[in-house]
Amino acid sequence: MRRAVLIAVPYAWLLALFLIPFAVVFKISLSDIALAIPPYTPTAKDGIWNMLSQLDFENFIFLTEDDLYWKAYLSSLQIALISTVLTLLVGYPMAYAMARAPEQWRPTLLMLVILPFWTSFLIRVYAWVGILSGEGFLNQFLMWTGIISTPLTILNTNTAVYIGIVYTYLPFMILPIYSALDRSDGSLIEAAEDLGCSRLKAFWMITIPLSRNGIIAGCFLVFIPALGEFVIPSLLGGSGTLMIGKVLFEEFFSNRDWPVASAVAVILLLILIIPIVLFQRNEQKQVEAEG
C-alpha cells in the first residue's frame, strides 16, 4: 500500500506535467491559427468523431513547403554535431588528465570543473559577447601580439556559436568521462604495457573502450540539448545562424503562430526520440550495473 503511494505520487506528477503537455502540443499542432486569445482554434469542440474529422496536417505541410524550416533543422543538426565533436576533443584530454592526476588533487580539479556549471548559464554565454566582438578582448589581444592587423569577425557567426556551446557544455562532457576512467582498472594498462604494447596502442585499445559509456553519456548530454539551443544562437549567432530552437521561440513570441510553433516542436521531438531513448538505456544500464 505504502509502495503504491510512493510510486503513484511522482508518477502522477510527471504524467500530468511532462507527458500530458506533449499531448497538448501535438493536438495544437493540428489546429488552425486564429486571431484570438489563445491564438488557435481548438480542433476538438464536440465529440471524438468530430475531432477526428477535423484533424488536419496543414501546419506540417506548411513546414515542408517553406524551406526555412528544413534548413533550420539541418543546420541545427550540423551545429549540434560539430559542437559535440569539438567538446569531446576538448573534454577528453581534460578528463583523462584528471583521472591520471595524483589522488589528492582530484577533488580540487573536480570542483574546478563543476564550479562553472553552477554559475549562471546566461552569464557564461554573455561573457563571450565582450570577448568575441569587433573591438573585444580577443581581437585586442591578437592585434597587440601582431598576429592579425584587422579585427576578425567572430561574433554573430557560427564559429561564435560553436565556441559558446563548447564552453557552456564542457562540464557535461568531462564529468561522465572522468567518472568512467576513474572507475576503470589502471592495472590493465600496465599489463598491456608490460606485454609490449606501445602507450598509444594501449590508449586506443584499452583506455578508450573502458571509457566508452562515459563518452556516450557525455556526447548525448551535449548533443541533445544543443540541438534545441536558443540562448547561444540568439546571443552569439548572427542572422545567418539558423537553429530550430530560435525559430520555435520566434514563431511563438514574435509571430504568435502557436500551431506552427507546436508543429516545429513535434518534429524536433521526433528527431530527438531516438537519441533520448538511447541515452536513457545507457544511463539505466549503468545504474543497474552498479546496483
Place this chain on the structure above:
Amino acid sequence: MNRLSSFNVVSLTLGFVFLYVPMLILVIYSFNASKLVTVWAGFSTKWYGELMSNEAFLDAAWVTLRVAVISSTIATVLGTMAAYVLVRAGRFYGRTLFSGMIYAPLVMPEVITGLSLLLLFIGLGLDRGVLTIVLAHTTFSMCFVSVVVSSRLVSFDRSLEEAALDLGASPLDAFRLVTLPIIAPAVISGWLLAFTLSLDDLVIASFTSGPSATTLPMKIWSSVRLGVSPEINALSTILIGLVTLGVIAASLASKQVAVRAKRDEQAAARAA
C-alpha cells in the same frame, strides 16, 4: 598511473584557462569606470551602486529567489521519492515509462518543455505567474534530484535497512532513522542543484510566466540582447561570487563529514 605527462599538464592548463578567463574578464570589467565595456578607464564601484538602486532588478531577484526556494524544496521531496522507486521498488506496471520520464527531461531542449507546459497551463485556464513557474521548475528539477539521489542509493549497503526492519522498525522509521541520514548528502546536493537550476532558467520561465512575474534571468536577457552593459557585469560578478562561496563552503562541509565518518569507522573497527 599517477604520473602526469606534459601533454596532460598542458591540456588541463589550457582547459582551465578556457573555462575561467571569460568569467575573470567579466569580473574585472565590472569595476571599470567607463561605460564602454572594452576600454579600461580606472577603478570604480559605481555600477554596483546603480544596480542596487535599480528597483526592477531587485523585484526580479526577489521573484527568482521565491520561485527557487519553493520549487527546489518540492522537487527534492518528489525527486527523492522517485529515486527510491527507481532503485528499490523492483518491477511494477509502467516502470519503463517512469524511468523514461525521469531521464528525458535531463536532456530535453528547454524550448520544448517550456512550450508544452505553457500550452497545458493555458488549456487548464491557470493564470500565469509565480505558481506556474514553480510547477514548471519543480517538474524538470525533480528529475535531476532523483538522478543524484539514486546514484547514492545504489551504492549503499541495503542490509542496514533490512536489519532495522528485522529489529521491528516500521518501514517509515527505517527510512527516517537509517536510510535518510545515509543519503542526506545526496539529498542536500540535489536540493542545491534544483535551486541553481531554477535560479538560472531563462527559457522555461519566459514561456510559463505572465506579466505579473519577471525573473532575474528574464530581466538580464532583455538587457543583454542590446549588447554588453556594465551593470550586468556587476550583477554577474555578484552571482559568480555567491556561487563560488557556496561551492567552497559545501566542499569544506563535505570534507569534514568524510573525515568524521572515517574517524567513526576507525573507532568502530577498534571497538570490534
